[in-house]
Amino acid sequence: MYTVSVPEEGELVRDVALKSKSCAVIGGGAIGMEIALALKHLGVDVHITKRSEPALPRNVDPDMGTILVDHIKEKGLHVYFGKGIDSINGKEVVESVTIGGEMIPVDFVVMAAGVDSNIDLGEKMGIECERGSIKTNERMETSIPSVYAIGDNCLSHHMIDKTPARIALATTAYRQAMVAGVNAAGGDAVYDGTLGTFVSFVGDLEVSATGYNTPGAERAGYEVVSGRANTLDKPTWMPDAKEISIKVLADVETGKLLGGHSIGTEGTDWRINMIALGIKKGMTLSEFASVELAYCPPVSELYDPLLMATDVALRKLDAKKRRRG
């Protein structure tokens, strides 16, 4: 679909892949799945494993995650999600991996199991750190006045409930940088927090998410109501109408949006951006359901999947409230 220049590490992996028959990818996040599919594309037999079973468990709900798991299986990957890795075996060179007690011969292994911040500089300066990240206040200032931190290695806060959050996304870094820049230059800007809004490709599928997913929201203490729509992004009679799934989440107590995620082949990002904007403004499901959307058949559906999922959530919320009197 697109070509990018491959950095040195990428070239190394590619050279090894072109000489190999099989490999294991350890880590099944967005990057793990991306590299596994790229290696499969180069003709390598790929085994991918990660500790937890659902795909992208911090971003999408398990029922949506299965769409991704099914897709990478269809693409020919051997998927061992929920099994982790017992051992990498071999002398001098890798000979096999053991996954869930099963020994699988592989020629090489790619580790894609998370990132760690390098906060050495901050620690040397005596800046307050927590959870391996540099702590910042809402002005993106560290514990040392006039020293700011942004991006992957800073611990900032979540937009919804202001709890500490470290989100390693360019989107987050960019917005934090705007705030830090204004403040460093003598202005007074406040970062309103992150929702972890993101879009990525997993094979042919575009996946986007913002805010909490159901497990995340429940961990944060919310009772969640959600609505899901699986439909087409344009009228059925448009030959280029494409399937899209979207899920909208809200807090039962207040009816306010908590998050959303979407999987399709295009246009998932902006629907999720709409939810991100709705969360930023503290919108309820019922308010969000009445947003005015542009419509014409070659572009969109009159009753957009986003509105459909919102309405499903809204009806479930109303039913819940009626039951409780």
Next chain:
Amino acid sequence: MYTVSVPEEGELVRDVALKSKSCAVIGGGAIGMEIALALKHLGVDVHITKRSEPALPRNVDPDMGTILVDHIKEKGLHVYFGKGIDSINGKEVVESVTIGGEMIPVDFVVMAAGVDSNIDLGEKMGIECERGSIKTNERMETSIPSVYAIGDNCLSHHMIDKTPARIALATTAYRQAMVAGVNAAGGDAVYDGTLGTFVSFVGDLEVSATGYNTPGAERAGYEVVSGRANTLDKPTWMPDAKEISIKVLADVETGKLLGGHSIGTEGTDWRINMIALGIKKGMTLSEFASVELAYCPPVSELYDPLLMATDVALRKLDAKKRRRG
């Protein structure tokens, strides 16, 4: 790009077109431009005329409208915007039209110069009408209790300043119908008004708009500040990055969003939907500028054209305020 079934009137126009060499299209709105391009596509030499000079003068600003005019000229249409039509000439059959004093031989003429509501039924019932439309309150109820009106023939209200507005769009009709339906069934719903949010195609160009454009906002009594960005929808190094122009409008006094319009080949609709949501929530430029958007290179740009246009408007607003002390 897409195929649709042609209704009877369309078939008639097509049959005439296939036997003709040239025609005039009177009316250069979205429908006029669409049919003119379709006729050109069938091999007809097309002259298109309308009274006002800018393209879509109620939806986009003249500087953006020129993108559309240039495009239909490139497609081979003879464009006489701002000239209207003096006469249609001929006995029994059309022989020519006179536009701005110039006589142009044509084989047939297509009228695409606006729509009128059929409000006969409403008038017979004694329902209050105004400007050729059926008046409704914010519950979509007419002057006769329990009789509701929605869609193209009802006079409803604008979302921003609650002034009377008749917008002949499916989007509007759909949202009004939701409100009327709830109320007719004994519920209590309020229509929060229309922004005229729309998307359409003009040749290869997708055009979207919401809220006021600059002339419209000025007529409504606002002092307008706007920002425009002409850029790519993805990073420059993505081979499928496409040009997009977007303009964001706000009220100088309050800084609140008033509207926006965008022209590109795709993705104009959701950027405009974001502005529609921002208007609904009374967002200021500065608040809107900090929305969190999903980013990855094959899908989007980190500093999205929408944010760029918003920032341009914001800086112009700040400069205006500084100058005024």
